[in-house]
Amino acid sequence: MATMAPAKPSGRGPRPSGVQRAAAERTRTTLGRRRVVNVVMIAVTLVAAVVATLPLVFILWHLVQAGASSINLAFFTQIPKPPGEAGGGMANAIVGTLVLIGAASAFGLPIGIGAGLYLAENRGTMLANTVRFLSDVLNGLPSIVMGIFAWQFLVKPMGKFTALAGGIALGAMMIPLVTRTTEEMISIVPVSLREAALALGYSRWRTSLVVILRTALPGIVTGALVAVSRIAGETAPLLFTVLGNQFWSLSLREPIAALPLQIFNFAISPYDAQHSLAWAGALVLIGIVLIISLAARFATRSRFGHGGD
Amino acid sequence: MSEAARPLVTTRQDDTGIAARIEGSAIGDSVYRWMTTAFALCVPVILILIAIGVGEAAWPAFKTFGLGFLTSSDWDPPHNVFGAAPAIYGTIVSSIVALVIATPLALGVAIFLSEFAPPWLRQPVAFLVDLLAAIPSVVYGLWGIFVLQPFLRDRVMPFLAGLPVVGKSALFEGPAYGPSMLGAGLILAIMVLPFISAVSREVLMAVPRSQREAALALGATKWEMIADAVVPYARSGIIGGIILGLGRALGETMAVTMLIGNVHQISASLFAPGYTMASLIANEFAEATGDLHLSALMAVGAVLFVLTLIVNGIARWLVWRVSREARS
Numbered sequence: 001m002a003t004m005a006p007a008k009p010s011g012r013g014p015r016p017s018g019v020q021r022a023a024a025e026r027t028r029t030t031l032g033r034r035r036v037v038n039v040v041m042i043a044v045t046l047v048a049a050v051v052a053t054l055p056l057v058f059i060l061w062h063l064v065q066a067g068a069s070s071i072n073l074a075f076f077t078q079i080p081k082p083p084g085e086a087g088g089g090m091a092n093a094i095v096g097t098l099v100l101i102g103a104a105s106a107f108g109l110p111i112g113i114g115a116g117l118y119l120a121e122n123r124g125t126m127l128a129n130t131v132r133f134l135s136d137v138l139n140g141l142p143s144i145v146m147g148i149f150a151w152q153f154l155v156k157p158m159g160k161f162t163a164l165a166g167g168i169a170l171g172a173m174m175i176p177l178v179t180r181t182t183e184e185m186i187s188i189v190p191v192s193l194r195e196a197a198l199a200l201g202y203s204r205w206r207t208s209l210v211v212i213l214r215t216a217l218p219g220i221v222t223g224a225l226v227a228v229s230r231i232a233g234e235t236a237p238l239l240f241t242v243l244g245n246q247f248w249s250l251s252l253r254e255p256i257a258a259l260p261l262q263i264f265n266f267a268i269s270p271y272d273a274q275h276s277l278a279w280a281g282a283l284v285l286i287g288i289v290l291i292i293s294l295a296a297r298f299a300t301r302s303r304f305g306h307g308g309d
Numbered sequence: 310m311s312e313a314a315r316p317l318v319t320t321r322q323d324d325t326g327i328a329a330r331i332e333g334s335a336i337g338d339s340v341y342r343w344m345t346t347a348f349a350l351c352v353p354v355i356l357i358l359i360a361i362g363v364g365e366a367a368w369p370a371f372k373t374f375g376l377g378f379l380t381s382s383d384w385d386p387p388h389n390v391f392g393a394a395p396a397i398y399g400t401i402v403s404s405i406v407a408l409v410i411a412t413p414l415a416l417g418v419a420i421f422l423s424e425f426a427p428p429w430l431r432q433p434v435a436f437l438v439d440l441l442a443a444i445p446s447v448v449y450g451l452w453g454i455f456v457l458q459p460f461l462r463d464r465v466m467p468f469l470a471g472l473p474v475v476g477k478s479a480l481f482e483g484p485a486y487g488p489s490m491l492g493a494g495l496i497l498a499i500m501v502l503p504f505i506s507a508v509s510r511e512v513l514m515a516v517p518r519s520q521r522e523a524a525l526a527l528g529a530t531k532w533e534m535i536a537d538a539v540v541p542y543a544r545s546g547i548i549g550g551i552i553l554g555l556g557r558a559l560g561e562t563m564a565v566t567m568l569i570g571n572v573h574q575i576s577a578s579l580f581a582p583g584y585t586m587a588s589l590i591a592n593e594f595a596e597a598t599g600d601l602h603l604s605a606l607m608a609v610g611a612v613l614f615v616l617t618l619i620v621n622g623i624a625r626w627l628v629w630r631v632s633r634e635a636r637s
Contacts (some may be wrong), residue, residue, distance in 0.1 A: 038533070048417020058452075117348070134356055135352045141359070141618070142560020142614075144562045146364040175355065179352065194387050209341070230443075235447040235563045262447070
């Protein structure tokens with residue numbers, strides 16, 4: 001690419017006239033400029049790629065630098081100390097986040113997978129197209145709107161903040177993602193597999209659930225993990241639903257602590273001790289999210305590694 | 310297997326057995342059909358419920374202030390006077406700042422990955438950029454408060470203010486405290502970058518080979534091929550990706566709340582603090598003093614809901630049009 005071959009005058013035909021020679025000369029100089037532009041633009045896009053990865057490097061580096069020192073046994077086993085006191089941990093928040101993930105998955109996964117099955121098996125119908133479009137729209141809605149929705153329908157009528165409301169808000173956020181990945185994964189299952197099952201006398205529903213769903217399972221698991229990794233760090237909907245809790249609570253009918261919420265509260269607090277806990281919490285949260293993301297990646301890879309098409 | 314191996318001549322009992330099985334499977338099939346349809350219907354139902362819920366919560370405020378709610382910039386909870394103009398202004402300005410910074414970068418990354426990068430580099434770089442989307446908003450906020458904000462205050466803002474001509478403009482006016490529109494816009498830029506670049510990469514990859522080959526055959530350099538043949542072909546998809554990024558930026562809450570300063574004011578300067586709709590709701594919800602205050606916050610949420618609904622609808626439509634064209 002860097003070697004600049006001169007513009008080739010064609011060897012055939014009569015000798016070029018003066019006008020043609022001038023044109024060729026002009027072409028040669030503009031060609032040189034065009035090549036310079038080409039190289040410059042390649043460099044520019046390369047710089048863009050480097051710059052785009054820099055924030056990630058900086059964020060991870062600062063997280064480790066500021067958070068690693070506060071990660072110890074107490075962090076995973078104790079609940080927060082009163083403001084201003086050193087020590088304490090985020091055990092209740094970590095467990096709370098796991099409870100919320102469980103509740104959200106229990107609500108979001110069945111609906112998402114069911115809707116995905118419907119979309120994959122009813123392609124081209126009016127309802128399928130509408131649902132597909134709306135699930136994309138739902139996917140783009142701000143998470144804070146989900147929080148308002150759960151607050152209006154669950155927190156307000158019940159008169160108190162509950163872990164359940166948070167689980168529903170997060171689960172609703174999972175639905176569009178799970179729906180679309182399920183649809184995609186089912187639609188790449190070869191049609192011949194379905195036909196074979198039907199030809200063997202399987203009913204349609206057994207074909208779908210036993211043959212198709214099982215074949216697409218690794219992909220669907222990936223989609224579910226991606227959805228979980230996305231909601232694990234969500235904070236905004238939790239402000240309106242679970243509120244947070246300084247103490248241990250596992251009940252779905254009580255306010256519950258959550259890691260992202262705890263990080264937020266500690267980050268904006270005036271105490272240095274809480275700042276370091278916030279960094280440590282962020283490091284743990286990122287760890288959880290990254291592990292889930294990598295697991296998702298691994299699930300797909302092993303699927304395609306074992307001889308799909 | 311055993312079914313296939315069964316003799317073709319069957320007895321009466323087998324016949325009734327098969328009939329019962331066929332009937333049973335017909336019931337199973339219709340139950341299955343109804344179930345998946347019901348699950349599919351959950352998606353529109355949830356959207357409608359969100360609209361109803363947000364609308365219901367916002368109604369008292371809209372009833373009290375009418376459309377003036379959108380244009381008034383008074384926000385005075387003790388006197389029950391509310392206007393969302395500063396928050397709407399801040400939302401739009403911070404999102405524009407984010408897009409101005411993120412779009413060229415994201416396009417550069419997408420073009421680099423789809424056209425220039427050697428295959429072994431493609432996957433890792435794409436993975437790293439995609440990882441930006443996996444970082445929780447609150448972690449961006451934390452990093453923003455303790456790393457980005459001091460850096461902006463001590464280095465970037467004095468530098469911008471010292472620039473000739475531009476530095477004297479209203480954009481970079483006033484003291485640099487730290488919490489600012491610029492900081493919020495910058496963190497938003499980092500957050501929407503992976504979305505824009507992922508969509509752009511996809512639509513660029515979907516541009517047919519023949520399009521590239523035709524340009525190259527006409528003597529175009531690689532860059533001319535990209536600028537004249539590939540990007541124009543993918544244009545509406547790229548615009549869709551940018552608008553998708555806009556949708557993200559408009560509704561982003563935690564990181565912005567932590568960086569923008571949360572002040573009800575409209576200022577031309579990017580150094581000044583402000584509010585966005587999402588940060589206003591998140592910041593004041595816990596301390597809302599009365600029913601009308603709460604309702605006013607929900608009304609801000611309703612505006613945000615409608616805005617993102619429109620923006621996302623347009624974006625999806627654009628991206629779909631491109632992918633449909635690419636397929637046909």
